[in-house]
Amino acid sequence: MTFGARLRAAVADRGPFCVGIDPHAALLRDWGYDDDVAGLERFALGAVEAVAPHCSIVKPQSAFYERFGSRGVAVLERVIAESRAAGALVLLDIKRGDIGSTSQAYADAYLDPASPLASDAVTVSPFLGFGSLQPFVDTALKFDAGLFVLAATSNKEGPEVQEAVTDGRSVSGTMLDHLRRLNADATPLGSFGAVVGATLEDDRGLDLAFNGPILAPGYGEQGGTTADIRRIFGASAGNVLASSSRGVLRLGPDAAAMREAVLRTNDELRALQG
Numbered sequence: 257m258t259f260g261a262r263l264r265a266a267v268a269d270r271g272p273f274c275v276g277i278d279p280h281a282a283l284l285r286d287w288g289y290d291d292d293v294a295g296l297e298r299f300a301l302g303a304v305e306a307v308a309p310h311c312s313i314v315k316p317q318s319a320f321y322e323r324f325g326s327r328g329v330a331v332l333e334r335v336i337a338e339s340r341a342a343g344a345l346v347l348l349d350i351k352r353g354d355i356g357s358t359s360q361a362y363a364d365a366y367l368d369p370a371s372p373l374a375s376d377a378v379t380v381s382p383f384l385g386f387g388s389l390q391p392f393v394d395t396a397l398k399f400d401a402g403l404f405v406l407a408a409t410s411n412k413e414g415p416e417v418q419e420a421v422t423d424g425r426s427v428s429g430t431m432l433d434h435l436r437r438l439n440a441d442a443t444p445l446g447s448f449g450a451v452v453g454a455t456l457e458d459d460r461g462l463d464l465a466f467n468g469p470i471l472a473p474g475y476g477e478q479g480g481t482t483a484d485i486r487r488i489f490g491a492s493a494g495n496v497l498a499s500s501s502r503g504v505l506r507l508g509p510d511a512a513a514m515r516e517a518v519l520r521t522n523d524e525l526r527a528l529q530g
């Protein structure tokens with residue numbers, strides 16, 4: 257089953273809220289843990305236990321694990337395994353992108369089921385040119401995995417690059433055109449998604465009907481709301497995964513509070529599914 261099909265089924269079952277498992281140093285301390293590998297492990301696995309049974313998809317950000325070296329990456333491997341065991345898809349947030357031959361190595365690391373870090377999907381950065389991501393695309397197709405390509409990010413610095421215009425198209429628009437092509441014949445939903453922030457003022461004139469999932473980070477902590485999802489994404493809101501990390505993790509280590517927030521947010525966002 258393709259990633260797009262698995263995601264569609266998971267969202268129908270649990271809702272479209274994506275929770276980021278981002279063990280910030282400050283949050284570890286807020287939870288009463290030391291900022292070390294033991295604290296990282298308790299935090300990350302505690303968050304997974306609280307939210308993963310109630311989410312269609314979780315999004316660990318690799319950097320928060322990498323900062324502890326190999327032992328942190330070992331924790332990330334467990335986060336991936338435990339999330340999947342709880343029935344959640346895993347979108348590993350790596351935002352990688354490089355020349356093609358190196359992209360292949362990244363794709364092998366994160367999408368090949370033989371790798372200990374294999375995930376259902378990854379975030380990728382297309383700013384070496386969309387074609388440099390071809391090894392990710394081929395590997396995703398081979399293993400029924402998915403990609404989320406940065407298009408219009410949630411941070412205020414993004415437009416300098418993403419709204420640059422070549423041949424009458426913004427960079428963001430060009431990325432969505434590539435995704436439209438990749439998803440053209442897919443049913444019920446393509447496996448090649450875009451990242452479009454929940455913090456945008458409007459849809460920037462983007463044609464969001466590219467038959468793929470849209471990851472909308474910036475929900476919660478960065479100010480994005482359900483009303484913003486409706487406003488920005490309009491008719492495509494049904495394909496949006498609103499994503500929040502700190503907004504949920506701040507409620508910990510109280511597992512019931514995190515769980516309730518996930519269930520409530522999924523209910524709120526389901527109303528956008530049409």
Ligand SMILES: O=C(O)c1cc(=O)[nH]c(=O)n1[C@@H]1O[C@H](COP(=O)(O)O)[C@@H](O)[C@H]1O
Pocket residue numbers: 276278315317349351379408409410411451452453473474475476477478499500501502503
């Ligand atoms: O790809 C992402 O997930 C991402 C893209 C983007 O445009 N903005 C963005 O904030 N993110 C990630 O989404 C998460 C946001 O975290 P919170 O601001 O705590 O909800 C972090 O893991 C970011 O790295």
